[in-house]
Structures are given as structure tokens and as C-alpha cells.
Amino acid sequence: MTTALTQKDQVTLTRRQFLQACLFGGGLAVSGFSLLHWFMGPRLTAQTFIGQAKTYEADLAKLIRQGFQELGITPSEIKGKRILLKPNLVEPHQSLSHINTHPLVVRGAVETFLSMGAGSVVVAEGPGHRHDTLLVLEESGLADVLYEDRIPFQDLNTMEGVIMPNLGGQTSLTSLTFPRIVQEVDWVVSLAKMKTHHWAGATLSMKNFFGVMPGNYYGWPKNVLHHAGIPQSIVDINATLKPHFAIVDGIIGMEGDGPIMGTPAHSGVLVMGRNLPAVDATCCRIMGINPDKIEYLRNADQWLGPIHESLIEQRGEAWKQVYRPFALVPEIPAHQGIRLT
Amino acid sequence: MIQEPFRHSLDLLHSAQQPNGGFPYHLGENSRPDATAWAIMALSAYAFDHESCNRGRAYLASQQANDGRVSISPSHPEASWPTPLAIFAWESISQYQEAQSRAIDYLIGFTGQHFSNPDPSIIGHDTSIPGWPWIAETHSWVVPTALALLALHKVGLGTHPRAKAGRHLLLNRQLPNGGWNYGSTTVFNRELPPLPECTAIALQALAGHTAIHEIAQSLQYLSHELPRLRTPISLGWTLLGLGAWDLKPTNTEELVLACLQRQERYGSYTLLSLALLLCGANAQQGLYSLLPGPLPQSPTSFARHQ
Numbered sequence: 001m002t003t004a005l006t007q008k009d010q011v012t013l014t015r016r017q018f019l020q021a022c023l024f025g026g027g028l029a030v031s032g033f034s035l036l037h038w039f040m041g042p043r044l045t046a047q048t049f050i051g052q053a054k055t056y057e058a059d060l061a062k063l064i065r066q067g068f069q070e071l072g073i074t075p076s077e078i079k080g081k082r083i084l085l086k087p088n089l090v091e092p093h094q095s096l097s098h099i100n101t102h103p104l105v106v107r108g109a110v111e112t113f114l115s116m117g118a119g120s121v122v123v124a125e126g127p128g129h130r131h132d133t134l135l136v137l138e139e140s141g142l143a144d145v146l147y148e149d150r151i152p153f154q155d156l157n158t159m160e161g162v163i164m165p166n167l168g169g170q171t172s173l174t175s176l177t178f179p180r181i182v183q184e185v186d187w188v189v190s191l192a193k194m195k196t197h198h199w200a201g202a203t204l205s206m207k208n209f210f211g212v213m214p215g216n217y218y219g220w221p222k223n224v225l226h227h228a229g230i231p232q233s234i235v236d237i238n239a240t241l242k243p244h245f246a247i248v249d250g251i252i253g254m255e256g257d258g259p260i261m262g263t264p265a266h267s268g269v270l271v272m273g274r275n276l277p278a279v280d281a282t283c284c285r286i287m288g289i290n291p292d293k294i295e296y297l298r299n300a301d302q303w304l305g306p307i308h309e310s311l312i313e314q315r316g317e318a319w320k321q322v323y324r325p326f327a328l329v330p331e332i333p334a335h336q337g338i339r340l341t
Numbered sequence: 342m343i344q345e346p347f348r349h350s351l352d353l354l355h356s357a358q359q360p361n362g363g364f365p366y367h368l369g370e371n372s373r374p375d376a377t378a379w380a381i382m383a384l385s386a387y388a389f390d391h392e393s394c395n396r397g398r399a400y401l402a403s404q405q406a407n408d409g410r411v412s413i414s415p416s417h418p419e420a421s422w423p424t425p426l427a428i429f430a431w432e433s434i435s436q437y438q439e440a441q442s443r444a445i446d447y448l449i450g451f452t453g454q455h456f457s458n459p460d461p462s463i464i465g466h467d468t469s470i471p472g473w474p475w476i477a478e479t480h481s482w483v484v485p486t487a488l489a490l491l492a493l494h495k496v497g498l499g500t501h502p503r504a505k506a507g508r509h510l511l512l513n514r515q516l517p518n519g520g521w522n523y524g525s526t527t528v529f530n531r532e533l534p535p536l537p538e539c540t541a542i543a544l545q546a547l548a549g550h551t552a553i554h555e556i557a558q559s560l561q562y563l564s565h566e567l568p569r570l571r572t573p574i575s576l577g578w579t580l581l582g583l584g585a586w587d588l589k590p591t592n593t594e595e596l597v598l599a600c601l602q603r604q605e606r607y608g609s610y611t612l613l614s615l616a617l618l619l620c621g622a623n624a625q626q627g628l629y630s631l632l633p634g635p636l637p638q639s640p641t642s643f644a645r646h647q
Contacts, residue, residue: 091534129523131484132538132574134607134614147606158366158611163416177417198529216413217420219475220482220523227454227479261531331462332529 044306046275047071048282050317053251054268060108061115064247067272068112070315073245079117081186084124085109086156088193088208088249089136091129091260098254098264101191103145105249105270109191110151124181126156126211128221133157154181157215168236170299171228176240177217187244188212190276194253194269194283196262196326199230201294201334202287203259204280205246209237231295238276238304246279247272250286255326267324269317277305278312285309285340288325293338343387344594346601347622350615351389354380357612358393362400366613374404374411378426379616386623386631401427402440409440409447419477422485424448425492432495433633445496448473448489449503453481465527471503472510482524483539486510487546495629499550508550511543519558535559537566538575541582545627548585560586567596573614576600577621585627597622 049067053060068074087101106123113121123146127136133155137143146153159179166176182188192208200207210222210233218224225233250269256262267286273279277300281291291297291307301307328335343351357364357380363372364380381397384390405411410421428444431437453474458464472481473489490507498504514524520535521543527533540563547556563579567590570576576596583589590596600618604610610618624630 091536130536130538132572134572134610135538135570135575138572143607155611158613160370161414161417215475217417217476219420219422219479220484223474223479223482224476257529257531260533261528329529 046278061111168239170232194250196258281307362396383616409443541578573618577617580621
């Protein structure tokens with residue numbers, strides 16, 4: 001298991017933060033976050049790459065490979081590795097390409113990993129709303145790409161589970177059941193979509209892992225996680241799964257009433273990195289959303305990764321150069337007060 | 342005379358049976374109750390191997406908990422949604438009458454979390470109607486409610502308050518323009534899109550107990566979807582759902598053969614998918630026509646008496 005984090009010897013606390021730390025320190029310690037560490041320890045930092053692609057017809061494999069280079073991912077690191085790519089295919093409908101990770105982004109990622117010597121690449125998903133996963137594959141257009149490229153696909157909803165202790169501790173769930181394939185691969189990669197979300201504010205690389213949890217044990221939708229708390233479950237899943245990389249498809253994302261009923265939003269970017277909170281925080285800034293106002297990012301901050309701009313080293317384009325505010329819906333509580341100002 | 346592609350699929354299904362009598366979801370995995378129940382229904386429908394079905398039923402009985410539930414695995418007792426499938430597989434087999442009876446008792450005593458809807462502009466459906474959840478202590482959704490209803494209807498409990506409430510739930514979750522999603526209707530005042538597999542299961546569950554005018558738009562939606570459905574789960578359920586309303590397509594065999602043919606593209610279907618598709622192909626009037634015992638009243642004639 002590799003780690004994505006680097007460290008900086010710098011910490012400053014406001015008086016308010018100090019008081020909050022004193023009040024909630026016990027809870028934070030229980031959840032794996034040491035108050036002493038926060039107070040005295042180094043801050044987590046990460047690198048994130050933003051690459052521009054105006055359309056899906058661009059050479060996405062080349063762009064992803066450029067991102068790998070900028071992020072210091074070398075062929076020797078990938079060689080022989082078993083790679084699991086997890087796209088976002090929650091509920092695709094025909095001709096609506098802004099709902100799910102575009103098949104050509106999946107193809108670009110597959111090509112990149114294979115060209116860098118990956119031992120195997122498998123694409124896998126457990127759609128959140130539909131138990132006919134093959135129909136989802138067909139409707140999303142991904143079936144054609146996988147068939148042409150001879151890339152295997154696994155339905156995570158129906159796969160046998162492995163029970164793992166919940167390392168997040170944000171929900172009352174003491175364990176999480178993952179599909180066994182997560183123990184059979186070396187890298188788990190989130191191939192997410194850049195979208196607003198009517199319960200979570202934004203759905204990006206971390207939220208994408210709801211689709212890893214098998215419907216057999218979590219239902220359709222993944223209702224156990226909804227009852228446990230969506231932001232808390234996102235953190236628990238990521239803390240336990242420990243994903244290795246993220247690529248977010250923001251070439252055409254979704255604004256408004258996401259993750260399904262919103263409208264296309266053209267940002268023309270792929271955002272990638274080893275650290276998922278940092279990737280998601282960068283995506284939020286591109287979308288005109290304040291990552292501090294997204295509960296699961298706030299909960300993951302300085303534990304699973306950094307979300308503050310000063311702690312994220314930006315490679316490729318600067319986020320301000322590709323800033324494209326996504327429409328929010330004032331009536332949706334999760335959208336209220338999250339605009340980046 | 343069974344056509345060759347069907348026989349090949351039945352052979353594949355049959356050969357996947359495990360020493361414990363159960364069938365796996367994927368070839369090479371462990372037995373699972375849902376896959377086993379569908380395999381029994383498919384093999385029975387084609388009178389393929391009586392003894393194999395009996396061994397499958399025994400496996401299902403071995404998976405039944407003391408309270409009557411049949412869960413997806415012993416490590417996840419809260420995932421008891423396969424219980425109705427076991428009830429179908431045990432139907433009219435005297436040896437499993439007691440097991441079936443306990444499973445029915447479990448279903449009647451089991452429900453999801455229900456609550457008053459604080460703001461219908463956020464979630465449009467009536468959240469207070471009791472139905473059945475996928476997983477214990479979560480909300481009720483369309484598919485598990487439809488499966489439980491089918492089981493209650495089959496054993497003659499269609500007038501039970503839980504069955505009435507279940508039908509009420511399904512009708513409440515029907516989308517304004519027809520069809521069913523996984524169970525929401527509108528969220529933040531936006532109508533969600535219908536899904537063929539959920540629509541088909543709901544229509545199958547309501548057949549014989551609901552006036553046709555109440556679901557006419559959904560039948561229309563599903564009939565319209567049929568020509569583009571080429572995957573075994575959606576096609577299998579759609580054939581069952583339309584058949585339950587005496588609307589089984591005349592080109593069923595052609596559709597099923599084309600679906601089987603697509604394994605050349607995707608590789609072998611999962612065993613459950615294959616079994617479900619075979620059930621859809623064989624059933625003349627929906628799921629009940631595959632099971633022993635009398636068929637419920639003809640839905641269209643039932644509708645005329647309303």
C-alpha cells in the first residue's frame with residue numbers, strides 16, 4: 001500500500017479552532033484523529049493535476065499519462081500491478097452522457113495503465129439504483145468500449161463480500177462489506193464524474209465509492225449508507241478502502257439537481273491525483289464550491305488528506321484558469337451556503 | 342421439445358449445482374439462496390431434473406434462520422430480501438410446507454423504517470406506508486415490496502393488511518407518467534425516470550389485485566421499452582410482468598434467443614440472469630404460471646369486475 005501524503009512542518013490554529021479542538025477532541029481521537037497530532041504535528045499536503053480536454057475526442061490517454069508524469073507516477077510503480085477502475089454509472093439513461101463517467105475516459109485510463117505495464121486492468125461498478133448492471137453498461141455506452149478493447153468488467157453489486165472493520169468510525173457501522181475483488185487488486189482507482197449532488201453537495205472521487213458497496217448487502221439504493229449518514233459513510237468507506245488514485249471526468253459534468261436530474265456543465269478538464277480529498281477539493285474550487293462547506297471533505301481534512309488550497313500543490317492548469325461555477329439549486333439544503341466566494 | 346439454445350442454458354445451470362444442493366450466482370462461487378431459488382424455478386419450468394430441484398430446495402431450507410428468514414448469506418442476516426424467492430421455490434411441496442409457512446410469518450412481521458414525510462417537496466412519495474426493505478432497518482423500496490407481495494398473494498394472503506398496504510405502497514410509488522423507479526417518485530419536485538426492471542416487477546406483483554386502469558400507463562411504458570431490452574434481467578422480468586397482464590409478446594422466443602446470442606459478446610451470463618430469462622421465456626402468464634397451484638384470477642377479467 002502506497003501513501004499519497006507528504007508533510008509540511010507548519011500549523012496554525014485560530015482561537016475558535018482551539019476551542020473546537022478542546023470541545024471535540026475526545027470524539028476526534030476516537031475517530032482516528034489525534035488532537036495532539038493536529039496541534040503539534042505536521043500538516044498533510046498533496047499534489048493534484050488538472051488537464052484540459054475540450055472534448056472527449058481529445059487524446060485522453062496522453063493527457064492522463066501527462067498527469068501521471070506530473071504526479072510522479074512511473075512505469076516501475078505500475079508494472080505488474082492489478083488495477084481496478086471504478087467508473088460512476090449510478091443510473092445512466094440513453095443519450096445522457098453527463099450522468100456517468102464517459103466511456104472514452106475509461107478507455108483513456110485503461111490504455112494508460114496498460115501502456116505503463118499494469119499486469120491487469122478490470123473495470124467494475126455496482127450501480128446505485130439499478131440491479132440490471134448489464135443494461136446500465138449498455139445504456140452508458142461503456143459496453144461497446146469494453147467489448148472493443150477486450151477489457152473485463154465485474155458487477156460489484158452481486159459479488160461475494162469480504163467484511164472489514166470500519167476504520168473510519170464516522171458512522172455507527174462497526175464493519176463494512178466490500179466486494180472481494182478489492183482484496184485481489186493492487187490499486188483501486190476512482191474514475192468519477194464531476195457533478196453536484198442533492199444530498200452531499202458534490203459527488204466526486206470519494207462519493208463515487210458508494211458504488212463499490214454491494215447492493216446485495218446494502219440495497220438499491222445503498223440505503224444502509226443513507227441511514228448511517230451520507231457524508232459519514234463516504235469518509236468511512238474511503239478510510240477503510242484506502243484508494244490509490246482518482247481521475248475525475250469534468251469534461252462534461254453535471255450542474256443543478258445532480259447526480260441524475262441536473263444539466264450538462266462543460267468544464268473541459270480531467271482532475272487527478274493520489275489523494276482523493278485533495279482531488280475533490282480541487283474539483284470543488286473549479287465548480288465554484290467551497291470544499292470547506294462539503295461535510296465529508298471537512299470531515300476528511302487533515303486525516304485522509306488536505307483540502308485547503310495552500311496545502312495542495314497544483315500541477316498542470318491552475319484551478320482559477322479553468323474555473324467554471326456550477327449552477328446550484330437554492331431550494332436544495334445541501335446546496336445552500338456552499339458557493340465559493 | 343426444448344430448443345437447443347434453451348437446452349444448452351439449462352445444461353449449464355444444471356451443471357453449476359453445488360454438492361450442498363445450492364446454485365452460485367457466478368460460476369465457481371459459493372451457493373446463494375437467490376440464485377438457487379431462480380434455478381429451481383427455471384429447471385422446474387422445463388421439467389428438467391426433479392431431483393436437482395429437490396436438492397436445491399433442501400439447500401434453501403438449510404439456509405433458513407429460526408425466525409423464518411432466508412438471507413443472502415449467514416454473515417448478513419439483515420439482508421433477508423431472498424425470503425420471498427425461497428417461498429416460490431418451496432411452493433406446493435409438502436416437505437417444505439412448514440419452512441414456507443415460517444417464511445411467510447417472517448415476511449408478515451418484517452417491515453422497513455417508515456415515518457411521516459416532513460416535506461413532500463423534497464421526497465414526493467408517502468414515506469409512512471409500510472412495505473418491505475432490501476435490508477432490515479432501512480426504508481421500503483419497490484422491488485423487495487413487490488417480491489414480498491407476490492409471495493403473500495401466492496399463498497392466498499392477498500387480503501392481509503400487509504398485502505393491502507404493500508399494494509398501496511406500490512401504487513403510491515408509481516411515477517406520475519407511468520412506470521416505477523427503484524422507489525422514489527419525485528425528489529426536489531423533479532420526477533425521476535422509470536426503469537424497466539422495477540416496472541416489470543411491480544406490474545407482476547399487482548396483477549390480479551389491481552384494476553388495469555390504475556397501471557395502464559405503466560403497461561404502456563413497459564411495452565414501449567420491450568423492443569430495446571436485450572439483457573437477461575430486464576428482459577426476463579419484462580416478459581413475466583407483461584405476461585401477468587396477459588400481454589406476453591408473440592415474439593418472445595425471438596427476443597430470448599437474441600438475448601442468449603449476446604453471450605457471444607458479453608461472455609456467459611450469470612446463472613441467476615440465465616435462470617430468470619428462462620423463466621420469462623417459459624411463463625405464459627407471469628411468474629405464477631411457473632409455480633404449482635392455481636393461477637390467480639385473470640387480471641384483465643379481474644379488472645372488468647372492478
